[in-house]
Amino acid sequence: MEELTKTEERIMQALWKLKKAFVKDIIEQLPDEPKPPYNTVSSVVRILERKAYVGFRAYGKTYEYFPLISKTEYRAASLKRMLTQYFDDSPTALVSFMVEETLSQREKQQLLDLLQDADNTSPKPDSDAK
16 A cells, blocks of 8 residues: 555545545545645545545546545554554564653553453463363
């Protein structure tokens, strides 16, 4: 899965939220900072279509766009890319960085609770297995 530019990602965020949309709907969904021109958004959506992130339905000369890639799929690919590029494919290194650099005490406790819950629900090895 090809990495998106920041502009492409912002437009995908809008499409994921809207599920399907015309260019004008995407523009309305974008933050006021200022809003990009219609032609710019239309061009970026066509790029996303070529990258196979977006599909469309034609209604005459008007197009309704929809995501072909789910937000979850993109998130997983982005995380994998980040793991590879910055953490030597080590989830432990990523979590260690987060714990040391970014998580609040409350978030650390939530992570610890999540790990304990996962440990309690994972199947136990069969001690009789040979």
